Amino acid sequence: MSDMMVYRGNPFNEIEELGDGMFRLHMGPQHPISGQGRFIILTDGERVFDIEVDIGYSHRGTEKLLEHRTFIQGIVPVERMVMIDTANILMGYIGAVERILGVEPPPRANYIRTIVMEMNRIISHLYALGLLSESAAWNPAVFLWTTADREPFLDLLEMLTGARWSYSFFVPGGVRADIPRGFKERLLVTLDWFEKRIDVIEEAWIYNELFRMRTEGMGVISRQEAIEWGVAGPNLRASGVAYDTRKNEPYAAYGELDFKMVTHTAGDAYARGWARVEEMRVSVDIIRQAIENMPDGPVRVRVPQRAKPGEALFRVETSRGEMNVYIVSDGKDKPYRVKISPASFRNFLAIEMIPKTQTVLLADAPVLIYSFDPWFLDADR
Amino acid sequence: MVDIVGFVQANLPIFIKILLFPGLLFIFGFVIFAVWYQRKYLARIMLRMGPVHCGKRLGWLQLVADAMKLLTKELIIPRAANKIVFIVVTFLLPVIPAAMIAVIPFAPGYAIYPASGYSLLLFFAISTLFPVVGILRGWAANNKFTIIGAFRMIYLDIAGEIPVFLASTGVMIWAGTYDLQKIVELQRDMWFVFPQILGFIVFFIGFLGMIEKIPFDIPTAESELVYGPNTEYSGAMFLNMMLSDYANVLAWTLLMITLYFGGYNGPAIFPDPIVNGAFWIIVKLLIAISIIFTIMITYARLRIDQAIRMGWSYLLPLSLLNILLTIILKFFLFGGVA
Amino acid sequence: MNTQEAIEKLKNKFGEKILEASSPRENRLYIKVSNDALVEAAKYLREELGFDMAISAGGTDYPKKNVIELFWIIWSSTDNVTLILKTDVDRENPKIPTLRDIWLGVQKFERETWELLGVEYEGHPNLKPLLLPEDWNEGYPLRKDFKLEPYRAPWGDEEK
Numbered sequence: 001m002s003d004m005m006v007y008r009g010n011p012f013n014e015i016e017e018l019g020d021g022m023f024r025l026h027m028g029p030q031h032p033i034s035g036q037g038r039f040i041i042l043t044d045g046e047r048v049f050d051i052e053v054d055i056g057y058s059h060r061g062t063e064k065l066l067e068h069r070t071f072i073q074g075i076v077p078v079e080r081m082v083m084i085d086t087a088n089i090l091m092g093y094i095g096a097v098e099r100i101l102g103v104e105p106p107p108r109a110n111y112i113r114t115i116v117m118e119m120n121r122i123i124s125h126l127y128a129l130g131l132l133s134e135s136a137a138w139n140p141a142v143f144l145w146t147t148a149d150r151e152p153f154l155d156l157l158e159m160l161t162g163a164r165w166s167y168s169f170f171v172p173g174g175v176r177a178d179i180p181r182g183f184k185e186r187l188l189v190t191l192d193w194f195e196k197r198i199d200v201i202e203e204a205w206i207y208n209e210l211f212r213m214r215t216e217g218m219g220v221i222s223r224q225e226a227i228e229w230g231v232a233g234p235n236l237r238a239s240g241v242a243y244d245t246r247k248n249e250p251y252a253a254y255g256e257l258d259f260k261m262v263t264h265t266a267g268d269a270y271a272r273g274w275a276r277v278e279e280m281r282v283s284v285d286i287i288r289q290a291i292e293n294m295p296d297g298p299v300r301v302r303v304p305q306r307a308k309p310g311e312a313l314f315r316v317e318t319s320r321g322e323m324n325v326y327i328v329s330d331g332k333d334k335p336y337r338v339k340i341s342p343a344s345f346r347n348f349l350a351i352e353m354i355p356k357t358q359t360v361l362l363a364d365a366p367v368l369i370y371s372f373d374p375w376f377l378d379a380d381r
Numbered sequence: 382m383v384d385i386v387g388f389v390q391a392n393l394p395i396f397i398k399i400l401l402f403p404g405l406l407f408i409f410g411f412v413i414f415a416v417w418y419q420r421k422y423l424a425r426i427m428l429r430m431g432p433v434h435c436g437k438r439l440g441w442l443q444l445v446a447d448a449m450k451l452l453t454k455e456l457i458i459p460r461a462a463n464k465i466v467f468i469v470v471t472f473l474l475p476v477i478p479a480a481m482i483a484v485i486p487f488a489p490g491y492a493i494y495p496a497s498g499y500s501l502l503l504f505f506a507i508s509t510l511f512p513v514v515g516i517l518r519g520w521a522a523n524n525k526f527t528i529i530g531a532f533r534m535i536y537l538d539i540a541g542e543i544p545v546f547l548a549s550t551g552v553m554i555w556a557g558t559y560d561l562q563k564i565v566e567l568q569r570d571m572w573f574v575f576p577q578i579l580g581f582i583v584f585f586i587g588f589l590g591m592i593e594k595i596p597f598d599i600p601t602a603e604s605e606l607v608y609g610p611n612t613e614y615s616g617a618m619f620l621n622m623m624l625s626d627y628a629n630v631l632a633w634t635l636l637m638i639t640l641y642f643g644g645y646n647g648p649a650i651f652p653d654p655i656v657n658g659a660f661w662i663i664v665k666l667l668i669a670i671s672i673i674f675t676i677m678i679t680y681a682r683l684r685i686d687q688a689i690r691m692g693w694s695y696l697l698p699l700s701l702l703n704i705l706l707t708i709i710l711k712f713f714l715f716g717g718v719a
Numbered sequence: 720m721n722t723q724e725a726i727e728k729l730k731n732k733f734g735e736k737i738l739e740a741s742s743p744r745e746n747r748l749y750i751k752v753s754n755d756a757l758v759e760a761a762k763y764l765r766e767e768l769g770f771d772m773a774i775s776a777g778g779t780d781y782p783k784k785n786v787i788e789l790f791w792i793i794w795s796s797t798d799n800v801t802l803i804l805k806t807d808v809d810r811e812n813p814k815i816p817t818l819r820d821i822w823l824g825v826q827k828f829e830r831e832t833w834e835l836l837g838v839e840y841e842g843h844p845n846l847k848p849l850l851l852p853e854d855w856n857e858g859y860p861l862r863k864d865f866k867l868e869p870y871r872a873p874w875g876d877e878e879k
Contacts, residue, residue, distance in 0.1 A: 023525060025525050027605070031607060032603050032604060033604045045528075045529050045532060055849065055850065056849055056850035056851060056852075059850040059851065064861060064865070064867075068867070133681070134604065135604045136604070136681040137595055137596075137598070137602065137603065137604055138678075138681050140427060141423075141427050141678045141679070144428055145427070145428060204679075208679075208680070208681065210596055210681040210682075211681045213683065213687060214682070227771050227772045228771075228772075228822075228824065230772055230773045230774055230822075230823075230824025230825075232774075241796060243796065248746075248799050249746060249799075249801075311749075311803075313747065313792065313803060315774075315801065324775055324792060326775065326790070326792065326803070336779070337779040337861075339777040339779075341774060341775035341777075341792070345827060346774065346824065346827075348827065349824060353823075361684055361685070361686065362529070362605055363599070363602060363682070364684065365605060366604040380850060
């Protein structure tokens with residue numbers, strides 16, 4: 001009986017006093033919202049004074065792996081970085097490899113790439129919206145809706161590439177296959193259906209009063225701060241910075257298509273969520289244009305095995321933001337050094353900086369984190 | 382030698398009330414049904430099927446399977462926890478909602494403890510114990526998530542219970558009694574939700590806070606606090622927590638029905654008044670929990686500061702205004718407050 | 720401002736300290752400065768030439784030359800030009816002042832480079848393990864002499 005009452009301190013469970021009733025709350029890596037990372041939150045119970053993002057739980061050393069693989073063997077490790085956004089991530093690597101090998105993919109391949117990437121962007125944004133809604137406690141309703149809405153696009157991608165995820169469809173010098181028969185018709189039907197679904201999501205979720213109460217004015221990043229901290233992607237555009245790699249440094253077929261860049265000025269969590277919904281509309285528009293204006297011709301050209309010594313930097317707009325791949329070659333069939341700077345890695349800095357500039361409550365922390373759409377495997381590499 | 386059989390025979394009606402209806406069996410039955418119904422109902426809104434493997438398409442055996450799983454699981458008690466309080470609370474907590482249900486009339490003259498004359502006050506008196514035991518479980522687990530959850534529970538209960546009590550004061554004034562039995566009888570012609578519409582709005586919002594469901598599930602907020610004060614409970618202790626959670630929903634929903642929706646009143650379908658009363662109260666209960674579940678799935682969770690501000694700045698003045706209006710109406714239309 | 724103008728300005732200002740400067744394609748600017756002029760060059764690039772947003776930082780190990788080539792990738796929001804600012808540090812004693820005070824966005828990238836390449840960024844406030852385990856003491860993985868053998872799969876498909 002007596003030994004039951006003895007307090008045996010558990011170092012992981014103890015309430016560690018930091019003065020003024022402050023303590024560190026470890027959200028993750030075992031937590032409903034944490035994913036594969038950890039957020040160390042300095043709090044007094046309700047107010048958050050500091051967030052520290054602890055990543056690296058799934059570090060695979062992708063950059064080192066790539067140094068030991070030929071250019072084409074590097075596709076698979078790169079692609080595994082973000083399973084939900086494989087095409088856009090892979091485009092960064094493939095684009096840099098093509099630049100250093102000195103080849104240009106044929107125009108038709110560029111258009112097919114554009115379609116695949118935009119479908120991936122829709123899938124990824126749907127997932128991001130679902131997670132944002134769940135972080136604001138929408139029971140998983142919106143999450144499951146958006147998950148279900150991804151399915152037609154996954155089916156289309158399976159039809160085109162043979163796999164629902166990680167299709168390794170892009171290769172240096174083009175894509176692996178041409179579009180199959182019946183794909184265009186099915187794609188157009190899906191797009192018509194999906195535009196109606198965006199309206200539903202917008203009505204149920206974006207205009208929902210309680211959701212606005214939770215997100216409006218929360219986690220505001222001004223234009224100046226966004227540039228200072230190097231925020232990426234829709235988060236950057238929600239703060240009013242007109243940067244979209246698809247516009248600023250066009251790759252694939254984006255230079256030949258006419259589409260809108262979504263920008264907001266509010267810079268809060270609500271604007272970041274809304275920017276994603278609007279970007280899905282833009283993606284639908286891009287896919288329509290690409291499938292209609294697709295030129296004929298080959299989809300793949302031969303590429304040399306070895307690269308000339310030199311370096312190349314390729315910037316690509318993934319769903320989470322701009323990623324850049326910097327390749328140094330020493331004239332072999334393998335890259336000498338690959339530096340991948342993913343978008344999530346940059347957005348984590350903003351998550352850490354926001355509690356230093358404004359009041360964040362504990363309940364805001366998950367909404368704040370998921371309004372950036374973080375992806376730990378991306379940041380861990 | 383105590384004559385147990387004789388004692389039971391002499392007090393058979395009260396034993397039936399305690400053990401069958403509206404006591405133990407009814408509460409267990411409701412909790413099991415509510416969990417199943419919530420799963421299936423929310424699943425349909427989320428565009429999925431809900432449990433389908435155990436018990437065919439309806440999945441009715443799933444809950445039995447879940448309960449068996451929880452009962453056979455290892456009980457994990459954190460090393461740093463205060464073990465006695467940690468365990469005792471799990472037995473104490475389901476008792477409180479059950480005691481609250483004891484004063485609710487289910488048919489004319491049919492309540493476990495009628496408490497004639499002060500049953501509404503007794504209900505509120507018992508309900509104040511819930512957060513006290515609640516904070517004990519948060520404290521006993523000695524965990525950061527549970528302690529934050531327990532404090533949030535206190536904040537929310539204070540902000541929510543006062544408007545709820547003041548809103549039901551409007552009903553008390555309108556009816557001129559504290560007796561739930563008489564309040565129900567007075568609603569034979571007109572439900573109190575119509576004359577007390579302002580009070581009902583206040584009551585309903587406060588009520589959502591009292592049952593701690595979305596948009597007010599702030600103490601157990603999953604996205605930041607895992608499961609609030611219940612985080613450390615496992616196995617059968619978790620089952621007890623779940624039971625007390627849903628029994629709490631049952632108790633407050635029954636109070637809402639009794640105060641505003643005519644309690645057991647309804648067209649006489651069954652000849653027996655007890656069966657008839659029970660039938661109508663269960664029908665109203667099902668409609669009410671459907672509405673609660675729909676609200677759960679269509680709204681986001683409020684932040685604690687927003688919820689407290691709502692309680693103190695909007696609900697409290699509105700409930701006081703409601704009392705004033707009730708007194709004026711009663712005074713001018715019906716000639717004086719009873 | 721186009722990239723040629725920027726190169727001119729930099730050469731006028733820093734002269735010999737600019738070791739290499741090129742613009743192989745539109746919107747790209749490769750600058751290599753000697754490491755003693757790094758901070759002044761970075762300040763000049765930030766304040767006078769408008770390169771304001773840091774998007775990456777890292778390093779490349781050259782054991783044969785006995786240097787580690789560090790780079791910072793900066794984008795100019797006014798001119799839409801991407802700059803790769805490079806400098807060499809000694810491989811045996813890699814120390815360099817941090818550019819975090821100039822571009823806050825490189826903070827995490829510098830921390831990562833410190834961890835994976837062993838470059839000491841002087842003045843960086845938060846140099847502690849990020850991607851690797853806290854008790855890692857097996858060297859710097861991105862250096863070329865890092866031994867992969869213990870981590871290679873037994874059926875390894877990589878060259879010996």
